[in-house]
Amino acid sequence: MIQLTWSTRGLFKKSDQATLDSSGRGMLLQQVSKRLGSTQVLNQINLEVKQGECAVLIGRNGSGKSTLLRMLAGILLPDTGSIQRTMKGSDGYAVDGLPRLPFTSGEYLWDMGRIRGIHPEVLRGRIRELSELLYLDTAIDQKLPLLSKGTLQKVNLIQALLPGPGGLLLLDEPLSGLDTPAQEAVVSLLGQWKVEGTSIVTACHEPLLIERLADQVVVLQEGRVLRYWSREDVLQAGEPVVRIQSLTKAEEDLANDPSILKQSGVLSLVRNTSSEKSNYWLWDWKVVQKSTDDVLRMILASGGSVVSVQQEESQLHMESLLEGQHPAVYSSRGVDPESMRLSPSMDSEGREV
Amino acid sequence: MIYLTRYLLRHHIRSQKYFAPVIFYIIAMLLIYSYKPNPIADSYSVTAMLLFLAAAWLGVMVMNTEPAKQYQLLVLHTGSRRKVVTSQLICAWIMQFMLTVITVLYPVFAGMFERQPTGEEWMMTWLGHLGLSLLGLGISLFFQKSYIPLLSRSMPALIIVLLLSFIQGSLSERLPESLQWLGRILPPAFYQVREMMLFDESKMSSFVSVTLWTVLYASGLLIIHVWLSGRRDLRS
Numbered sequence: 154m155i156q157l158t159w160s161t162r163g164l165f166k167k168s169d170q171a172t173l174d175s176s177g178r179g180m181l182l183q184q185v186s187k188r189l190g191s192t193q194v195l196n197q198i199n200l201e202v203k204q205g206e207c208a209v210l211i212g213r214n215g216s217g218k219s220t221l222l223r224m225l226a227g228i229l230l231p232d233t234g235s236i237q238r239t240m241k242g243s244d245g246y247a248v249d250g251l252p253r254l255p256f257t258s259g260e261y262l263w264d265m266g267r268i269r270g271i272h273p274e275v276l277r278g279r280i281r282e283l284s285e286l287l288y289l290d291t292a293i294d295q296k297l298p299l300l301s302k303g304t305l306q307k308v309n310l311i312q313a314l315l316p317g318p319g320g321l322l323l324l325d326e327p328l329s330g331l332d333t334p335a336q337e338a339v340v341s342l343l344g345q346w347k348v349e350g351t352s353i354v355t356a357c358h359e360p361l362l363i364e365r366l367a368d369q370v371v372v373l374q375e376g377r378v379l380r381y382w383s384r385e386d387v388l389q390a391g392e393p394v395v396r397i398q399s400l401t402k403a404e405e406d407l408a409n410d411p412s413i414l415k416q417s418g419v420l421s422l423v424r425n426t427s428s429e430k431s432n433y434w435l436w437d438w439k440v441v442q443k444s445t446d447d448v449l450r451m452i453l454a455s456g457g458s459v460v461s462v463q464q465e466e467s468q469l470h471m472e473s474l475l476e477g478q479h480p481a482v483y484s485s486r487g488v489d490p491e492s493m494r495l496s497p498s499m500d501s502e503g504r505e506v
Numbered sequence: 507m508i509y510l511t512r513y514l515l516r517h518h519i520r521s522q523k524y525f526a527p528v529i530f531y532i533i534a535m536l537l538i539y540s541y542k543p544n545p546i547a548d549s550y551s552v553t554a555m556l557l558f559l560a561a562a563w564l565g566v567m568v569m570n571t572e573p574a575k576q577y578q579l580l581v582l583h584t585g586s587r588r589k590v591v592t593s594q595l596i597c598a599w600i601m602q603f604m605l606t607v608i609t610v611l612y613p614v615f616a617g618m619f620e621r622q623p624t625g626e627e628w629m630m631t632w633l634g635h636l637g638l639s640l641l642g643l644g645i646s647l648f649f650q651k652s653y654i655p656l657l658s659r660s661m662p663a664l665i666i667v668l669l670l671s672f673i674q675g676s677l678s679e680r681l682p683e684s685l686q687w688l689g690r691i692l693p694p695a696f697y698q699v700r701e702m703m704l705f706d707e708s709k710m711s712s713f714v715s716v717t718l719w720t721v722l723y724a725s726g727l728l729i730i731h732v733w734l735s736g737r738r739d740l741r742s
Contacts, residue, residue: 189742228578228740246582252573255520267509269583312579 178204178240180225180321180352185234187220187376194220196376197234202321204240207343207353207366212373213475218356219249221373222323225354240352242320243269247313249325249356251305253298258289258308261297265312276315283311286338303330310339318346324355328362340365360469363387372477379477387469387480394420394470395445397438398460399452407436407457416451418444420470435460507593510584514571514597523567524601531560531605539613543620546627551702553609554634555672558695561602561639562668565646566660568598574651574741581740591735595643595728602639609635627705630713634702637720641693644727645671652741671695694720 180202187195195217202208210218223229224236226246254261259280266276284293287307292300297308310327322343328336340362343353347366357363363370367387372380407413408422420439436457440448445462452459469480518524534556538549572580572594580590610631613619623631645667647653654660670677671693678689698720701713 223578223740223742226578226582228581228742230737230739243585244582246579248575248579250575252576254517254573254576256517264509264513265579265583268513268580 179206179238180240180354181237182225183235183237185224185231185236187224187229187232189220194376195224195231198376198378200371200378202352202354202369204352205347205350206368207347207355208369208371209363209367210354210356210371210373211358211363211471211474212356212379215375216373217376218373219325220376222246222325222354222356225321226323238321240321242318242351243316244321244323245313245316246323247309247325247327249329251297251309251312253300253305255296255298257294257296258300258304259293261308262293262311262315266315269315271315279315279317280311283314286342287311287335288332288338301330303332303335306330307335314342318349318351320351322346322351322353322355324353324357326357327355328357328359336361358471360471363469370474370480372474374477382474382480389480395440395442396461396463397440397445397448397452398425399436399438399457400433400460401436401455401457403432403434405434405457407455410455412455413451416444416448418448507584507589507596510580510589510593511596511600514568514593515600518568518571518597518601521571523571524564527560527563527567528601528605530563531556532608535609535612539616539618542618544613544618546619546621546623547630547705548703549613549619550610550627550631550634551699551705554638554702555695555699557602557605557609557635558638558642558699559668560605561642562646562649562664563642564601564605565598565643566649566664568601569594569647569650569652570657578740578742587735587740588732591732595732598643599640602643603636606632606635606639626710630702630705633713633717634698637717637724638695638698640724640728641695641698641720642668644724644731645693647727647731652735652738655741667693668695672699675700694723 180200182198182200185195185198185200186193198217198221200208200221210221212218220229224231226244256264262280263276266280267273271279280293284290287310289304289307289311292304292307295304297305300308306327306329310324313322313324327339331339336359343351343362343366347353353366355362364387368384370380370382370387371378372382401407408424413419413422418441420441421437422439423437425435425437438448449459449462470478474480535553538544538552538556577590581587584590614623646664649660649664649667651657651660654663672695674689674692674694674696677692678686681688694716697716701708701716705713
């Protein structure tokens with residue numbers, strides 16, 4: 154099979170070495186390293202993304218997610234290692250923060266499509282469909298500098314999606330700033346495109362996208378791959394987390410109550426000081442779903458009252474994922490005592506004191 | 507590439523980054539023609555020198571118009587770094603060509619000269635201005651953000667190189683024998699302007715050879731830049 158290899162010298166050259174899977178379509182990074190200035194931003198990265206797969210890159214700021222995406226896009230060239238690509242189709246790339254250029258959304262998308270060589274009729278249809286899908290509405294005629302962050306992100310995504318399904322899609326924080334319907338629409342569309350053979354590599358911290366699309370989750374830390382998690386690992390993720398708000402009389406410090414410390418299923422408990430002047434203290438609980446009833450009973454039994462109970466949509470605990478823990482760390486083992494966090498208080502802006 | 511060039515040109519015009527160098531140049535040119543009649547060769551050699559400076563300034567502005575992320579997207583959409591770079595060069599060249607047209611035609615149509623230029627003078631004027639503007643563009647390429655990220659560093663360095671290319675004649679005379687090569691590798695702006703200024707006295711072959719050297723020098727810079735752009739990281 155003929156492959157295109159981007160070697161350390163940054164040149165495409167032909168190679169007849171078959172190193173990908175039997176279907177032979179995809180992208181393969183081997184021992185890729187990159188230094189920018191004095192910082193080693195990527196260190197010995199190995200990654201394989203087959204055609205029709207979605208790889209989600211997660212990691213803290215500066216862990217190398219965006220750099221890795223830029224390298225896959227061919228914007229940065231690897232210092233060492235190789236990038237092999239055997240998939241067909243063109244690339245789409247959504248940057249993290251589209252510049253506010255002096256064009257309307259419509260003009261910008263039209264120009265990008267024409268520069269890509271998309272036929273005017275096809276392009277017109279695609280811009281219309283994607284604008285409707287992402288609820289761009291009248292923003293299509295507004296200038297980019299006047300758009301809100303979320304709307305600008307929609308334009309950013311549309312320009313990345315213009316080539317259509319089938320190639321490689323690189324998305325840097327694609328759901329950032331989007332409203333819930335637009336997030337749903339994007340994830341659904343990406344799901345369809347995956348089925349049609351689009352390979353997706355995205356830096357994303359939204360559990361929604363990870364749960365619904367990720368075939369592999371790559372945890373990056375200081376330019377290195379800390380963990381790879383497969384689809385199966387993601388599916389084993391913990392139960393939904395439930396948020397409870399309860400009231401107790403002032404001075405009743407639940408955070409230091411031994412019976413609560415022993416209660417299983419409590420992930421975190423912090424005092425919300427936004428209503429500090431009242432005679433009651435407001436407490437924010439985070440508990441695993443199966444322990445919700447026990448915790449509610451405990452709150453009521455101790456003389457407190459329940460203000461609200463709200464289930465989070467995600468089953469993933471992103472914080473533990475970023476630390477390299479298995480996606481199912483909570484559900485498979487129950488509450489990990491070491492990860493239970495009981496904080497005494499939180500200020501009015503939600504910051505922990 | 508037509509759409510890309512059209513987009514780049516429109517973006518550059520809308521960004522108004524052309525404004526400062528173009529206004530600087532036009533005001534300077536109008537000052538030169540503030541009285542009449544003027545000698546043809548002398549006037550054109552001075553405007554060519556100014557155009558060289560303006561072209562370099564305009565070149566930096568054109569090359570820096572696209573923000574880094576948009577530049578990356580353009581490369582992704584076109585599928586080629588060199589296509590984007592070449593379109594940028596065409597865009598800059600179009601703007602410089604328009605300045606050249608104004609420079610050459612304004613004094614003639616405004617009756618600023620003592621007489622109509624001869625055929626040879628027309629040729630000298632067009633070749634001299636186009637050659638020097640191309641040279642200015644060629645030099646400016648290496649002072650854009652993808653080579654020197656900070657404008658506060660690139661602009662002083664650009665000004666030094668431009669000034670050095672004007673004093674290379676006297677510089678060569680003062681340099682010791684072992685450093686004479688320095689004068690020869692500097693951009694040949696000084697020799698081109700001198701040939702234009704002394705056009706009435708000098709030989710045609712001398713003017714043509716200097717112009718040829720100017721164009722070759724500028725083309726060499728353009729080719730090196732296009733070649734390098736395919737082998738370097740994009741500006742991030």
